[in-house]
Amino acid sequence: MSAAEEPVPSPTEAIPFFTPVNFILLSVFAVFLYVQLRPKAPVTLPQGPPPVVFRTFIPSTLIEFNGEGEKPCYLAVRGRVFDVTPGKSFYGPGGPYENFAGRDASRGLAFQSFDREMLTEDLKAPLDDLKDLSADQLENLQNWEERFLEKYLVVGKLVAEGDPEAPKS
Amino acid sequence: MASETPLLAKLDALIADVLADWNIYSTVIAGSIVAFLIFSFITSKDPDIHPFLLARQSTETFVRQPGESAPFRSLETPYGFPLRSGLNVRDPGTPKWSAGRKGDLRDVWKTAVRGAVNEDGSLSGKQSKIYTVLGRKAIEHSLDQITQEINVIGHHLQAAQAKTVAVCLTDSVELLASIFAGAFYGFRVVIVPHNLEPQILSTHLQKVQAEALIAEAGALDLSTVAKGNKRLSQVVWVAKLGSRHMDWNEVPADVKDTLSVTVWHELVDEKRDLAGLEVPTYDPKSPSPGMTTVWPSSSSEGKFIDFEPENLVAAIGALNSTLPGAQRFDSNDLVLSIDSLSRSYPLCQVLRALYANASVALNSVAGESVDFALATVGVSPTVIVASSRTMSDYHSKVMKPHTGLISSITHWFQARKLDAGNMPSHGLLNQVGNMGPTSELSFDKLRLICISHRCDADKDIRLTSEQLTDLRIFTGARVVYALTGPGVAGAVAQTNVFDYRRFEGASHFGSPLSSAEILLTSAADDQQDRVVEGQITAAGPAVVSGKTTLPAQGRFRQDNTLELVS
Numbered sequence: 001m002s003a004a005e006e007p008v009p010s011p012t013e014a015i016p017f018f019t020p021v022n023f024i025l026l027s028v029f030a031v032f033l034y035v036q037l038r039p040k041a042p043v044t045l046p047q048g049p050p051p052v053v054f055r056t057f058i059p060s061t062l063i064e065f066n067g068e069g070e071k072p073c074y075l076a077v078r079g080r081v082f083d084v085t086p087g088k089s090f091y092g093p094g095g096p097y098e099n100f101a102g103r104d105a106s107r108g109l110a111f112q113s114f115d116r117e118m119l120t121e122d123l124k125a126p127l128d129d130l131k132d133l134s135a136d137q138l139e140n141l142q143n144w145e146e147r148f149l150e151k152y153l154v155v156g157k158l159v160a161e162g163d164p165e166a167p168k169s
Numbered sequence: 170m171a172s173e174t175p176l177l178a179k180l181d182a183l184i185a186d187v188l189a190d191w192n193i194y195s196t197v198i199a200g201s202i203v204a205f206l207i208f209s210f211i212t213s214k215d216p217d218i219h220p221f222l223l224a225r226q227s228t229e230t231f232v233r234q235p236g237e238s239a240p241f242r243s244l245e246t247p248y249g250f251p252l253r254s255g256l257n258v259r260d261p262g263t264p265k266w267s268a269g270r271k272g273d274l275r276d277v278w279k280t281a282v283r284g285a286v287n288e289d290g291s292l293s294g295k296q297s298k299i300y301t302v303l304g305r306k307a308i309e310h311s312l313d314q315i316t317q318e319i320n321v322i323g324h325h326l327q328a329a330q331a332k333t334v335a336v337c338l339t340d341s342v343e344l345l346a347s348i349f350a351g352a353f354y355g356f357r358v359v360i361v362p363h364n365l366e367p368q369i370l371s372t373h374l375q376k377v378q379a380e381a382l383i384a385e386a387g388a389l390d391l392s393t394v395a396k397g398n399k400r401l402s403q404v405v406w407v408a409k410l411g412s413r414h415m416d417w418n419e420v421p422a423d424v425k426d427t428l429s430v431t432v433w434h435e436l437v438d439e440k441r442d443l444a445g446l447e448v449p450t451y452d453p454k455s456p457s458p459g460m461t462t463v464w465p466s467s468s469s470e471g472k473f474i475d476f477e478p479e480n481l482v483a484a485i486g487a488l489n490s491t492l493p494g495a496q497r498f499d500s501n502d503l504v505l506s507i508d509s510l511s512r513s514y515p516l517c518q519v520l521r522a523l524y525a526n527a528s529v530a531l532n533s534v535a536g537e538s539v540d541f542a543l544a545t546v547g548v549s550p551t552v553i554v555a556s557s558r559t560m561s562d563y564h565s566k567v568m569k570p571h572t573g574l575i576s577s578i579t580h581w582f583q584a585r586k587l588d589a590g591n592m593p594s595h596g597l598l599n600q601v602g603n604m605g606p607t608s609e610l611s612f613d614k615l616r617l618i619c620i621s622h623r624c625d626a627d628k629d630i631r632l633t634s635e636q637l638t639d640l641r642i643f644t645g646a647r648v649v650y651a652l653t654g655p656g657v658a659g660a661v662a663q664t665n666v667f668d669y670r671r672f673e674g675a676s677h678f679g680s681p682l683s684s685a686e687i688l689l690t691s692a693a694d695d696q697q698d699r700v701v702e703g704q705i706t707a708a709g710p711a712v713v714s715g716k717t718t719l720p721a722q723g724r725f726r727q728d729n730t731l732e733l734v735s
Binding site for chain 1: 192220224
């Protein structure tokens with residue numbers, strides 16, 4: 001635009017460089033350059049859920065984890081506490097195995113029975129020693145245990161109340 | 170609608186007005202924009218590895234013990250899978266889908282001598298070579314010749330009923346031969362660093378109850394060493410090429426009765442025909458003896474680490490599998506170790522190279538602190554194994570001061586490329602960039618540098634991300650950076666070969682190898698979500714006695730890579 005005002009323009013000087021269209025084009029170029037060459041921060045992924053701390057349970061602390069509401073759902077097999085929350089529809093409230101939630105399920109699994117009689121009702125009693133089980137029942141239990149080990153996490157161990165390993169408080 | 174038409178018209182007028190100024194410069198600029206876009210589209214490549222794989226490099230187990238972090242494992246062997254425990258050796262004749270054996274050092278040598286295999290499983294007949302680098306000269310040794318030496322020395326020491334053999338040599342074929350002779354002929358090899366004071370060596374020999382000693386001729390005073398070592402009865406001198414004409418069989422008078430002295434090359438010459446060129450046959454199920462190395466600790470004494478063969482093969486297997494397929498050692502590689510074989514990382518890398526039928530170059534000056542430029546002149550390696558001290562010295566003394574203006578500019582562009590996740594190629598730009606710091610070195614074929622850092626080494630020699638980037642750019646090779654610890658064969662953790670990301674300060678050490686898992690123990694666990702910092706504990710098949718705590722504080726970063734703190 002300003003070129004017209006120059007007194008005696010020579011042919012090359014007649015073409016002005018700083019015109020709006022050139023300015024726009026240069027800015028576009030600059031933006032592309034910046035996008036290509038800007039320092040890029042490495043990709044980050046959000047951290048997963050924090051790991052569960054391994055705990056020693058006694059029956060009266062394990063009973064808390066029966067899957068009601070938002071609580072996780074645990075059950076114990078021969079002293080090992082499994083986190084069965086992913087299978088809450090089976091082991092949680094309303095599921096076919098709900099009696100086992102927060103309990104020592106060893107005897108029930110060995111007998112393939114989900115009845116209340118299979119549980120040690122007295123939470124202060126020593127753990128079920130399973131001495132009276134037949135070979136078939138023990139094998140049954142073994143199979144269940146292996147399946148649990150494959151599918152679920154061991155998050156603690158279960159000891160009887162008053163056991164030297166039991167937590168103090 | 171009525172108000173829109175004048176607006177559009179105004180806009181139209183404005184654009185027409187602006188475009189009216191279009192001139193030759195505008196065409197040039199528009200042309201360069203198009204050219205730039207086409208150029209960046211053509212040159213843009215997918216990063217070498219998916220960025221998400223670098224954003225979380227190891228898996229955290231879901232359960233942890235109080236006072237500890239959860240164990241971290243390599244992505245190859247996450248929680249629920251067995252850690253890597255061996256070489257997965259498949260003997261000929263075994264069913265195709267059966268799991269391989271763990272193997273031991275005998276399998277490593279047997280595979281090396283067998284030579285490379287074609288893709289269809291047939292032998293290609295291409296055997297690797299071992300070179301010893303002496304200054305600018307490289308001497309070639311064939312594996313058959315070394316098999317012969319293994320047999321001669323093995324027979325000799327077996328006949329002398331030695332159960333523990335101390336080897337005090339610089340990196341050489343004799344050292345390798347002694348290691349394999351131990352595996353085949355059933356004696357434990359103790360690798361003692363070679364530059365020790367006679368007094369310290371003597372105490373070392375006492376400690377390990379060595380019955381035989383293999384050492385460099387003339388490097389030791391036998392009277393001092395033999396004093397107090399009642400069990401020591403055999404000494405094998407290894408004479409250097411230049412001093413073989415001398416008579417090394419002489420024994421000092423005071424130990425003449427107890428010591429029998431022989432010379433390596435004379436022994437080999439003498440019994441060459443008896444021993445034969447065949448790799449000794451062995452029952453893979455029979456146990457092979459372990460190996461002992463010295464971990465240099467702050468006290469001059471050092472600490473003995475008794476590796477079982479299981480530890481070594483687990484480490485060799487893991488070091489191999491941690492590299493993606495195309496990056497693994499193969500028969501076209503020449504692996505040069507400029508770090509001493511008495512340290513487990515270089516040792517495992519060299520054994521792994523032999524197992525992969527790669528050629529190996531050993532350097533007699535190899536050690537923790539060597540001149541990188543001098544140590545690499547004799548050969549043109551594809552892989553270099555070095556220590557963090559060597560590389561850090563080289564970077565600060567040579568690479569940094571010799572970086573000129575042109576190399577700085579190419580460095581800037583190449584660093585951009587690395588940030589984008591691509592390794593710059595050995596191209597023209599690289600040649601220009603190389604005009605500065607590394608021009609005198611023979612790095613044309615170099616593709617990988619394996620650097621190890623002792624977890625209890627000086628803080629100053631920890632390499633920074635910037636230094637690793639400089640090494641990548643100026644040598645044109647990828648870099649892996651490993652953390653080693655006493656009691657862990659190979660390495661504790663190693664960076665991903667495609668991880669070119671740059672961070673402030675000292676570099677991290679990547680993820681644990683697949684042969685061990687790492688957890689951090691901390692006294693300051695007040696039931697917080699995670700223990701993020703603490704003393705490093707490693708457990709797994711590569712760890713002596715299964716589990717060990719390292720004298721170092723570590724931290725897992727947000728991308729689940731291990732770094733050292735304090």
